[in-house]
Amino acid sequence: MASLTIRKLDDAIRDELRLRAARNGRSVEDEVRTILREASQPGGLPARHPDVLTDAAPRSRPEAATGQLRVTLIIGGGIAAYKALDLIRRLKERGSHVRVVLTRAATQFVTPLAASALANERCFTDLFDPQSEFDAGHIRLARECDLIVVAPATADLMAKMAGGHADDLATAILLAANRPILLAPAMNPLMWNNAATRRNVAQLKHDGVMMIGPNAGEMAEANEAGTGRMAEPTEIAIAAMALLRPPQPQTLAGKRVLITAGPTHEPIDPVRYIANRSSGKQGFAIAAAAAAAGAEVILVSGPVELKDPPGVVVKRVESARDMLAAVEAALPVDIAIFAAAVADWRVVSEGAQKLKKTGAALPPLVLTENPDILATISKRAGNRPPLVIGFAAETEHLIDNARAKIVRKGCDWIVANDVSPATGIMGGDSNTVHLLTRHGNEIAVDSWPPMGKDGVASALIKRVAEHFEKANS
Numbered sequence: 001m002a003s004l005t006i007r008k009l010d011d012a013i014r015d016e017l018r019l020r021a022a023r024n025g026r027s028v029e030d031e032v033r034t035i036l037r038e039a040s041q042p043g044g045l046p047a048r049h050p051d052v053l054t055d056a057a058p059r060s061r062p063e064a065a066t067g068q069l070r071v072t073l074i075i076g077g078g079i080a081a082y083k084a085l086d087l088i089r090r091l092k093e094r095g096s097h098v099r100v101v102l103t104r105a106a107t108q109f110v111t112p113l114a115a116s117a118l119a120n121e122r123c124f125t126d127l128f129d130p131q132s133e134f135d136a137g138h139i140r141l142a143r144e145c146d147l148i149v150v151a152p153a154t155a156d157l158m159a160k161m162a163g164g165h166a167d168d169l170a171t172a173i174l175l176a177a178n179r180p181i182l183l184a185p186a187m188n189p190l191m192w193n194n195a196a197t198r199r200n201v202a203q204l205k206h207d208g209v210m211m212i213g214p215n216a217g218e219m220a221e222a223n224e225a226g227t228g229r230m231a232e233p234t235e236i237a238i239a240a241m242a243l244l245r246p247p248q249p250q251t252l253a254g255k256r257v258l259i260t261a262g263p264t265h266e267p268i269d270p271v272r273y274i275a276n277r278s279s280g281k282q283g284f285a286i287a288a289a290a291a292a293a294g295a296e297v298i299l300v301s302g303p304v305e306l307k308d309p310p311g312v313v314v315k316r317v318e319s320a321r322d323m324l325a326a327v328e329a330a331l332p333v334d335i336a337i338f339a340a341a342v343a344d345w346r347v348v349s350e351g352a353q354k355l356k357k358t359g360a361a362l363p364p365l366v367l368t369e370n371p372d373i374l375a376t377i378s379k380r381a382g383n384r385p386p387l388v389i390g391f392a393a394e395t396e397h398l399i400d401n402a403r404a405k406i407v408r409k410g411c412d413w414i415v416a417n418d419v420s421p422a423t424g425i426m427g428g429d430s431n432t433v434h435l436l437t438r439h440g441n442e443i444a445v446d447s448w449p450p451m452g453k454d455g456v457a458s459a460l461i462k463r464v465a466e467h468f469e470k471a472n473s
């Protein structure tokens with residue numbers, strides 16, 4: 001093969017080659033070899049390689065054209081840096097493209113290799129990296145994204161930001177940024193409460209920088225606790241997505257929505273109870289979606305391990321009877337959605353003391369039926385919500401049982417799902433549902449494709465909003 005002298009090429013072609021080589025992290029010679037190899041493949045090269053840019057116009061990544069959201073994630077040098085690796089995954093699973101920048105100190109805690117592997121592309125560490133900086137890479141990292149997230153944001157990094165320093169790649173990006181910035185501070189509680197950090201935090205907030213956390217809890221240092229733990233990766237990812245998404249149309253503004261969620265616990269004695277496997281995820285997702293659509297939301301939840309969704313009033317209850325009382329106290333509402341897996345039975349007489357093994361016969365557990373909250377509210381004479389939606393959790397004859405349930409309970413719609421163990425719906429993150437809607441004596445069935453519980457929640461709230469829009473037109 002004849003040798004190729006790069007210097008003898010036209011200036012424009014040489015510049016393009018250098019640019020493309022730098023973007024791909026290769027030498028110019030390797031880049032030429034790659035181009036020749038690609039050209040020898042069936043179909044050859046496109047007329048102009050899309051990655052080769054020739055003008056000074058701002059460059060947007062291909063993802064921008066596909067609508068994928070882009071995050072530049074700056075990982076600071078603190079022990080919480082290891083959690084930032086999980087944050088890469090949490091952002092990616094929510095559909096964003098993530099470019100990672102590590103400060104020099106961050107590389108003491110996590111390796112560029114690990115960050116690159118999780119991000120599926122090379123990460124950036126050096127302001128004076130000839131491969132990325134010869135065409136002002138820090139400006140591109142600052143601008144070719146929709147949001148910059150700094151996690152962990154150390155006291156030092158925040159001090160530099162507040163003072164406008166730009167002596168490394170991370171601070172140069174932050175100073176050059178014209179995109180929103182979200183910080184997830186993480187430091188020792190004494191550092192967080194130090195007057196200098198307080199001043200820097202106030203300055204950064206005044207400059208429009210947003211923050212999530214820090215949370216209170218135990219520190220990496222032995223026997224230390226207080227405010228300074230970095231927010232959990234999922235919390236940061238949710239906050240980031242909320243900033244990235246365009247504001248949602250307020251289709252339920254002015255509407256009051258009541259939602260039940262989770263299991264109920266029916267006490268047997270002070271330490272034992274009857275329960276079920278409901279996680280509450282679907283009901284919480286519906287509450288979050290209704291609040292995001294502008295509704296006033298009251299969520300009555302049985303015992304679950306979930307945080308209050310933003311903008312939702314949450315009443316935590318234990319038993320079916322507590323749940324019914326909380327639901328009745330919340331009336332009147334425009335829409336009531338009963339997603340709770342209410343225990344059907346409770347013991348007739350709850351033991352005042354722990355039941356003891358006596359060696360004799362087993363203690364009899366005499367059961368009685370709990371009130372049916374959905375049926376009680378659906379059949380109310382006064383204050384019946386104009387739209388009452390139930391759920392039908394079935395393990396067989398899904399649609400037939402759901403049809404019978406809508407009639408028996410007197411509700412307007414039913415969201416039916418198959419909760420057989422094989423579906424993984426109970427406790428899982430996705431759901432496959434059928435929406436049954438009653439129109440006089442007719443019941444229409446609409447089968448939705450499998451989706452995340454968030455997706456089911458958004459689709460249901462959309463249908464609710466359309467229902468009211470139609471009723472008002």
Ligand code: CTP
Pocket residue numbers: 260320338339340341342343344370371372373374375389390391392393394405
């Ligand atoms: N529900 C309720 N109060 C109860 C039982 C159920 O409000 N005591 C509501 C649920 O929140 C759900 C609907 O009724 O919206 C159907 O619940 P499901 O568990 O599917 O049915 P059950 O009423 O328990 O009937 P079955 O056991 O025959 O399936």
